[in-house]
Amino acid sequence: MSLTFDPADALGSEWRAGRWLGRIDRGDGPSPVLVVDGIVHDMVRVAPTVAELVAQGAFDPAQGEAIGALDAIGLSVDGDVRLLSPIDLQCVKASGVTFAVSAMERVIEEQARGDASAAADVRARLEGRIGGSMRAVVPGSPEAAALKQALIDEGLWSQYLEVAIGPDAEIFTKSPVLSTVGWGAEVGIRSDSSWNNPEPEVVLLVDPAGRAVGATLGNDVNLRDFEGRSALLLGKAKDNNASCSLGAFVRLFDDDFTMDDVRGAEISLRIEGTDGYTLDGASSMNQISRDPEELVRQSLSEHHYPDGFVLFLGTLFAPTQDRDVPGQGFTHKVGDTVAIATPRLGRLVNAVTTSKAAAPWTFGLSALIRNLAARGLLSA
Structure with a gap:
């Protein structure tokens, strides 16, 4: 799947009005960026990672380097200016069974x-x-x-x-640090899964102090056959190569975009298969059983997150429509395109492949440290 990045589609009609945080690679490695008034500001000299930028609260674009309008810098998944997942060192947490x-x-x-x-x-x-x-x-x-x-x-x-x-929410770790994929990338399902589905969700970005600072869209890819056999297989059902997508950017909270917008979000889902199959679904955040702030509180628990975390808030979507065999419901096929959208956060689009066939995850913590050191971005 080859997509052209269009801010009006990926971020919605408010892309110039919102304040956005993300990551791009201009050829020398990942850099955190702020998008304000539609202009992209490279913030890597202010903070080398998104996690550090959030920890500092360094959301003043004037401190960074303006590199051009978001719709004019040639941003793409695999071009000279690459769009990456919008987070880096944050833990990836998820809340389940919230609807x-x-x-x-x-x-x-x-x-x-x-x-x-x-x-x-x-x-x-x-x-x-x-x-x-x-x-x-x-x-x-x-x-x-x-x-x-x-x-x-x-x-x-x-x-x-x-x-x-019950009194305690299900909170689990979805995927390792730096393993998430972004807008336009392929998402993976295990090649030995025969019953699976996307999970369209709002995802909160939380700073080290436990404050939610923004939100984005996410796909918490789920293997229903594995988890259904035993809840102890949750790790295999949830944590696989390319099984967690985010983006394209995190919309930062401000006077015009608040947690109340998350609480009232209407999320749409569309799946299009290469076989002509289509499925439309929706998830209304106003039907969530636990408030997003309560889920953040339970995620913090008796823990510390010095680099912050992101939190998937769960989904109302659980497809029961038959795809091929009557009575067997929905499951993905390789080549499906999944689009998750809500007006104030835009649209996250990914194509489905197997976790074996998806691009291998090779850029981990050691690679990031080496890259930042080579660029002279690490200091004592």
């Missing part, structure tokens, strides 16, 4: 033991029993505790319901 629908689907995966052909029967049995109750309760409330006991008594309790309506 009632996704909680139901995790229970279905578990009950079906990862077998897509059994999912329809399990779904029909569970929906009428707990679907409405799940949507009505506040996690951790006395009503949630009463529902838990009732479901235990009926033999319907699940570890997924524990994190859906």
Whole structure:
């Protein structure tokens, strides 16, 4: 897949009005950049990494080098000025089962033991029993505790319901530092997975002090067969080569774009296959069961993140439409194009391949340190 980067598409109609943070490579290595009033400012001499720039709160573009208008510098995935994932040293965290629908689907995966052909029967049995109750309760409330006991008594309790309506959210590490891919890159699914899907999500950028400073779009690629067989396979279901995409840029919070815009975001998803298949979905953040700030608080827990972190907030989207075989629901095929969009953050587009076939991840921490040292960007 070859895409032309268009700011009006990748960042939306407000690309000149918003304040954006990201990373590009002008040929000598990755540099953090700020985009303000549509102009790109290379900030690498202010802070050599996005993580350091965020830690310093160095969001004044006048401190950097203006290199041109975003729509005129020739930004692309594989050209002279390359667009990279917008984060670098941040930990990549994710929250799961934050919507009632996704909680139901995790229970279905578990009950079906990862077998897509059994999912329809399990779904029909569970929906009428707990679907409405799940949507009505506040996690951790006395009503949630009463529902838990009732479901235990009926033999319907699940570890997924524990994190859906219990006091503690599911927070996990999605992928290693520096392993995320950006706008226009290929995303990978394991070659031995037969039941999988994209997960369109809003992702928060959080500084070392635990403050959310901005948001972007993300695809938390998920393997339903692996996680459905056992929750202990979460690592294999979630952490694979090219299995986490972000971008194109992080929109920084300001007077015109706040956490309330995240809370009210309407996220659309479109999947287009080379076989002519299309699927449209949506995720409304106003249906999330835990507030984004609460998920940030639970992510911090009793931990420290000196380089900050990003946090996937979860998704309402859980595709149940059949693609090929009746009753077996949706799964990806190589060549699918996935587009995730919301008006104030733009559109994240990636093509699907296998994790084996995706470009190998070779630029890790050692490579970054060597690159920054060679450019004279490290100081005591």
